[in-house]
Amino acid sequence: MNAQQITSQHLTDEQFASLVAGGRRDEDACQHVEGCEICRRELDAVGVAVNDLSSFSLRWAEQRAARIQAPSLWALNWKTLPGWGATMAAVLIFGVALGTHIETSNQTVAVQTTHTMAAPTADELAQDNRLMRSIDDEINEQPGVQMAVSALDDGSSRTVRHHSLHEVSN
Amino acid sequence: MHMAMATDILRLTSRERALTELDDIEDLVQTHRARLLRFVTFSLGDEDLAASIVQDCFVKAWANRHNFRGDCSVQTWLHSIALNLVRDYQRTQKFRFWKQVRKTATDVTEIAGMLPSAASSPEEQLLARERAREVARILETLSLNQRTAFVLRFQEEMDLGDIAKTMGMPINTVKTHLHRAVRTVRTRMGGQR
Numbered sequence: 001m002n003a004q005q006i007t008s009q010h011l012t013d014e015q016f017a018s019l020v021a022g023g024r025r026d027e028d029a030c031q032h033v034e035g036c037e038i039c040r041r042e043l044d045a046v047g048v049a050v051n052d053l054s055s056f057s058l059r060w061a062e063q064r065a066a067r068i069q070a071p072s073l074w075a076l077n078w079k080t081l082p083g084w085g086a087t088m089a090a091v092l093i094f095g096v097a098l099g100t101h102i103e104t105s106n107q108t109v110a111v112q113t114t115h116t117m118a119a120p121t122a123d124e125l126a127q128d129n130r131l132m133r134s135i136d137d138e139i140n141e142q143p144g145v146q147m148a149v150s151a152l153d154d155g156s157s158r159t160v161r162h163h164s165l166h167e168v169s170n
Numbered sequence: 171m172h173m174a175m176a177t178d179i180l181r182l183t184s185r186e187r188a189l190t191e192l193d194d195i196e197d198l199v200q201t202h203r204a205r206l207l208r209f210v211t212f213s214l215g216d217e218d219l220a221a222s223i224v225q226d227c228f229v230k231a232w233a234n235r236h237n238f239r240g241d242c243s244v245q246t247w248l249h250s251i252a253l254n255l256v257r258d259y260q261r262t263q264k265f266r267f268w269k270q271v272r273k274t275a276t277d278v279t280e281i282a283g284m285l286p287s288a289a290s291s292p293e294e295q296l297l298a299r300e301r302a303r304e305v306a307r308i309l310e311t312l313s314l315n316q317r318t319a320f321v322l323r324f325q326e327e328m329d330l331g332d333i334a335k336t337m338g339m340p341i342n343t344v345k346t347h348l349h350r351a352v353r354t355v356r357t358r359m360g361g362q363r
Contacts, residue, residue, distance in 0.1 A: 013349035016356060043355055046359055049301035054325045056302045061208035064217065068207065070199040070225055076232055 011039050020047045187238025192235035192244065199228055202248050205326060209249060212321050213256045215312065223259065227252045242335045246328065250336040253318060307327065308358045316351040319344055 011019070020043065033040050042110035122130075192198060201226060210220035210227075215234050230251050238247055262350075315337070322333045334341045 004327075013352045013356070017323070017348055017352045019227065021327070034181070042356065042359075044353060045301075049359065050307045050324045050349065050355075052298040053302035053305045057208050057306075057325065058300070061204040064221075065204040065207045067197065068203045068221055070196045071176055071225065071232075073195075073329070076229060137195070169178070 010036065011043070016043065016046075019043055020050055185238065187245050187248075188238055188240055189235060194227065195232050198231070198244075202245060203228075205245070206248060206252050209321060209326065210252055210256060212254070212309065212325075213318060214259070219259070221254060223255045226255055230255070231358075240331060245326075246332045246336050249269050249322065249326065249328075252353060253336060255312075287347060290357070294296065304359065305355065311358075312351050312354060313347075315339075315347045316354070319347040320351040323348055 009032070011029055011032060015026055015032075018026055019033065021030060033043060206224045206227060207217075207220055210223050211217055214220055214223070231248055238244075243274060247298075289340050309320065312320065318337060320331060322336060324330045328336065330344055330348075334344045337344060339347075
């Protein structure tokens with residue numbers, strides 16, 4: 001590149017980027033900037049603005065980054081547990097919980113059953129018997145109702161049921 | 171032969187040093203959290219989300235520290251993890267029909283005016299803030315790749331090789347993104363070309 005070309009051609013984007021980043025290896029670019037007022041002003045404007053943004057944003061980030069704390073070793077180990085390991089751990093925890101729950105339920109049922117079996121006394125039995133007997137008597141006094149109930153129970157048609165009820169009314 | 175061996179030894183030494191650095195999670199977080207937070211906030215424009223991604227980035231780095239080969243600095247490696255997390259997040263967002271307006275969204279131009287500079291006069295501070303805001307506003311209009319290349323080059327001061335490693339792209343592709351970003355900034359700031 002001769003002297004005339006150096007001054008007539010403005011900086012390429014590559015040269016410009018290199019100079020903004022502080023690179024001074026491109027002698028042609030440096031020489032051009034020295035002789036070209038337009039490129040020098042442009043380089044100064046962009047370079048200063050980029051540096052300003054860099055320093056402001058770094059100070060902003062230093063202030064805000066204080067909330068980012070190092071994770072605890074427990075959290076690190078848990079988060080870095082392989083997928084299958086985490087799944088196994090979850091299954092194990094669920095299994096233990098389920099087992100405990102089933103065992104507790106069985107104990108409760110056993111206690112309830114024992115309680116129910118041991119409960120009836122002679123008085124209660126007599127009372128139950130009296131009640132059952134009164135129900136039997138009631139049913140025997142109304143044979144139509146017995147028929148109607150039996151007709152419903154065997155799942156017969158509505159006609160049969162109607163017929164039975166008719167018998168009751170008669 | 172000797173040169174290759176020397177390079178291998180250097181790489182091993184730097185890897186061991188890096189592994190020691192990566193083992194100490196407290197120190198790792200203290201050293202890199204601010205730069206990572208800035209980088210992710212510029213990428214996503216959401217401070218809370220960025221903080222969460224930075225936290226995930228440290229967990230991921232710690233979990234995969236034994237896979238670190240030592241062919242780049244820890245800073246470059248952490249930035250590449252953070253960038254992958256940003257890309258993952260953006261990929262999931264793309265398929266959401268209902269994108270909610272985030273309450274924590276950060277106007278990155280506000281970052282420029284956050285803190286006063288103690289070294290300059292009020293007028294100079296005002297001018298500096300305005301200049302920084304203008305660049306931040308332009309950065310918001312760039313694509314993620316262009317913005318990433320720009321931020322890594324001019325804020326994180328990485329060389330093109332490290333940017334290529336961070337972005338997982340060939341150097342020429344990085345150059346293309348960077349030069350497009352620079353052209354946009356030049357044009358929008360009233361450049362002559």
